[in-house]
Structures are given as structure tokens and as C-alpha cells.
Amino acid sequence: MPEIRKHPVTREWVIIAAERAKRPSDFGTHDVSPVKAVKDINCPFCPDNESMIPPPVEVLNNQQSEWQIKAIPNKFPALVLDGDINRKDVGIYDTMNGIGAHEIIIETPDHSKSIPKMNDSEMINVIEMYCKRYNELKKDKRFKNIQIFKNYGKIAGASLAHPHSQIIATPFNPPEEWADIRGIKDYLSYRKKCPFCDVVEHERKANVRIVLENESFIATTPYASRFPFEIWIIPKKHSPVFARINDKEINDFALILRGVIGKLSSCLSDPPFNYAIHTAPSNDEDAYNFHWHLEIIPRLTITAGFELGTGVYINIVAPEKAASFLKESSESGATVVPA
């Protein structure tokens, strides 16, 4: 029989219809064609093609002063930096100017270096750059949220193959942030605890959905997973703001993120995915008892009319099953058939 499970934070119900169950191989191969060439002469993010993109706002060079990682303004931004917000009424409606920031983080000069192929220091560079750009953008008091995210593969919305992430700062708080904030507040009021802290404690005890764990983080398939093979990385220490992580935590976060992406890649033949860092509102970081975390959504199934109409997800892989397949998979990203 299918099961209906409640998200412990947002209190939204998810349908786990595992009668339609799948093994990882049932999801087939994907359109993320493995990139082999370290350089593509047509790629705007590759070295020597800097004229195709805006100048960087932040660069990390190596000793030979070649760039290792950099942040650039998006050439086609969804929101723009210059101007006033100018919020106003239009009849019964509300509008404001599309003020915000939209940056690209080019994670490596190597066109082919997806996350599982990065060495420790390359992966740490990515996390450090996320922190730097967050801290820089939060100085702009017009912004209320700074969203760090990654699209991998065409189906997941990546228009360029070169490894990159994105940051969008908005002058409003998004609904997913409000859902977390409301959920944390209500949970605190009736259980006297943070729900994410409770999840960390419960999942470590239950040990049926944990995919990876280190000193600072757990990676777990959530109890009410909306998507097959959805994974959350949650810090064990309650902390509202991602960008406050210390050096040890940066190291641990880099390694668990790379490990989990590697496992996804080897388990599911390099699937397209999105990930997004959920962190407290940037203009009022300590107001809501937030517990930052990262959510990874592999793009294996299609969101259809029921999901769009209701906001309810039907997930055809039980998270315990997904965790067990992922646990057996290699962190290297190399495809191996799970036992």
C-alpha cells in the first residue's frame, strides 16, 4: 500500500507510491553527456574566452597567477544591481523593480571537472567562494535572501556544461524560506526543539536513511522525500547561516557534498540534478532560529499536473530504499552497478 508522510518542518504531505518502485537502473541513462575535453573553444567559461563574459567580481589565483575559481556577474541576469526597488501598487496589484544580484561561480578552469572529479582543495575552493560571495552580497541592505544553487545537466536547467554554480540575491523572502521559518517556529513552540536538530538526532539513531556522515554533517534521504533519491545535507550544529561555517566545517561540508554527488553519479549513471542551500534571511540572520542545510534534487521523474496543481509530490522510490542503494555506491562518481 502507498504511504503518506508528513514533512517534519513544512508539515506538507508527500505520497510515497513505491508500488511503482524502481531500481536505479530503471531510471536509465541521462542527457548529461560525460564531458571529456578539459577545454572547449566555444565555452564562455573556459580559459582564454574571457572576452565572452563580464569581468569577474572575485577570483582565486594559484601561485602562477592562473585562476582557480571565479565569480562573474551573469551576462543575462534575472535581476539587476542598479536602481531603486520602488515598490508600488498597480490597481489591485503590487510590483517592484527587478533589483537583485545574479552571479555565476565558475568552479574550475577545467571544462570536464565535475564535482566527483575535484580534489579536496578544489572542492573546498567552491565552498569558500560560496561563503565569500554570500558575505559580500549581504552587505547590500536591499537584499533579503541570497540563494546559492547549482543546476547540473540540461534537464536540470544548465545551459552550459562547464562546471558552475549560481547565486541570486532577491529583495524579498521566498516562499520556501517562509515555509522553513514557519515550520521551525511552530515546531519550537510545541516540541521546544529545532526540527532540523531533531531530524539529525532521529536519523542517526534510526540509521535507515543516512547516506554519509562525518564529524560536522549528515547526508540523509528525508523521511518525506518529495523526489526519488532526494538528499539533504544537514549540519549537526544548530546554526542559522551557511556562510558562518569555520574552516573545519568547510572541509567537512566540501567532502560530504562531493561524496554524495559522487554516489548519486555512480548509482544513477550521472543524473541531472539541482542543489540549493537553504539559509536564514540575509538581512536578519538571527531572527528566526533557522538551521541552514543543503537540498539535492536529482531530476529523474517529471513533475506533472497533480504536483503543479496541488503542491503535493508523488515519489516512486522510498527514501530508505534510495539510501540503501546510495550507501552501496562509490563516492568516486564512476558508474558501478549496485549489488
Add this chain to the structure above:
Amino acid sequence: MPEIRKHPVTREWVIIAAERAKRPSDFGTHDVSPVKAVKDINCPFCPDNESMIPPPVEVLNNQQSEWQIKAIPNKFPALVLDGDINRKDVGIYDTMNGIGAHEIIIETPDHSKSIPKMNDSEMINVIEMYCKRYNELKKDKRFKNIQIFKNYGKIAGASLAHPHSQIIATPFNPPEEWADIRGIKDYLSYRKKCPFCDVVEHERKANVRIVLENESFIATTPYASRFPFEIWIIPKKHSPVFARINDKEINDFALILRGVIGKLSSCLSDPPFNYAIHTAPSNDEDAYNFHWHLEIIPRLTITAGFELGTGVYINIVAPEKAASFLKESSESGATVVPA
């Protein structure tokens, strides 16, 4: 400059980034390959293949006692009818059995008859069948919401080409319904009016987003459209429950729905789409001052990490522009290049 607009009901912000603007032809052609054969021997929904599917729960026959339209239980249901809900705690989590109903409405025996090709009485049959199944399912007091929806085209989640819709009854209220309920309640408290009634009045006056209109309904691209060419069909009369529409309204709803889908099809080369009817909770229809309506979402762009992480949509076509393209397009569904 991009613009940020607020949804008048849910109060969620949408980014209209029309600098990335598109003409309908920029969205290209789609994988909804035009079906020409009126019958497919492998299609479980075609006549003579009844052995491949469960027996119908409702059929409309013509005078020759051949079926015109029928409802069947989904052979692979997301939720099942038999059993108790049995809600319980599992540690810190909540779960219940996957009880519900999941039906398919086979709209016509003709494999090739998509909505724009239906004659008046065929289209009216579809709407009447929606009402009948809603009224039957709402007798089951375990259900709180009855979601009627349609997936058209593979990208929109339709696994079979034969014209069909779906109904899923759930033992809980979905988040999109709560969002409407909360929005209506708050709007009522500060404007003393239903927001949907206000939208109907405002849109008719503004006349820049109306796509079609008849005595009972308007079809409009919403002010804060989340998706390119998103369209809402809203009844002019405030009414919480879709299935209470009278014969005149059924006629008007059938014609405006067919007209709008025809316009989408001719404007955008037969794009994949989803639609969903938003109606009051089935177990307490009059409790929330609901205003039922239908939302159509063409699947022209990819929802990526920003949307999944934040719940905020970036829409690259201004709804005024979409409405103007749709207004120029034929209701017949035949592809014509807009002037």
C-alpha cells in the same frame, strides 16, 4: 529592467525577466507529435482494448450504446481505495496509509481527438464527467480534496497519447489549496472582497491580459504569471465548488476551455501543458469562501535549482505579451504564425 510582481492571492513574488523575451516561435516545436490515427491497437484507452484496463466506474453511451466518455480506476494508482487511514507517529514523524482515489477519464474513443478537435457536445461531456466523478468521490468522507487535472504531452507527464484527464482524491488538504484559502481569508479581512472577484473586475477593466471571455468566465494570463503563457479561467460568479456549475455554465466553461487550449496550440505549435481545477476542500466546501478556477501551465521552460530551492519563479514572457499573442491566435488549434 526586470519586474517583480506579487500574486494577489498567495502573495508570492514572481520575477518577470522579459529582457530574455521570446516570441512564440522561439519556444520551437514540441514532442507532442500530432496523433493522426483515430485508433491505436496498442493503446489501452482505445475501443476493443478494454481487457487491458479495469472496468469503468462511469460511462456515457450514445444511442448505439457505444461509449462516448468513461471514467476508470487508474491501473497503477498513486493512492488506493481500500483500507483505513491509520494515521500514526513514527518517532518524530507522522505517517498515514496511502488511502485515496485515482481515476482516469478517457475523454473520447477517438485516439486522435485532442481538445481543440472536439465538437461542443464532446467538450461538454468532459466537463460533465468531471462534475459527476467529483460528486461521487466527495461522498467518501475520508477525502478532503479532489484534484481534477490533465497532463498533455510527454514533457507534461502524460505517458499515454490517448486524450485523458485524471482525478486524485486525497485524505489531506494540499499546500496549494491552503495557499489559496489563506490568501482569500487575508484579502477578505483587509479589502472586504474575494481576491478572485477583484481580479475578474480589474482584468476586465484593464483589458491587457484577457485572452477570451464569455458570459460566465474570463480567461486571463495572471498578473504574476509564474510560467510563460500561463492562463487562468475564472468564473465571474463567486462560487466555491467547481461541480456546482449549472448547465449554462458547463456550456460556457467547455467552450472557453476548448478555445483557450486551441489558442495555445495554434500560438505555440501544440505545446505540452498541464491544467488543474482549484476548488474548495471537498469535505467542507463552504467553509473558506473559496473561488474555484482552472490554471493552465504550458511546459515551455525548465524549472531549475532557483525555483526548486526558493519556490520563486522566473518568467521570461510578460503576461501582457503572452495575452496579446494568444488573442491573435486561432481557437481551432491549427498552427498559424502569429502576425
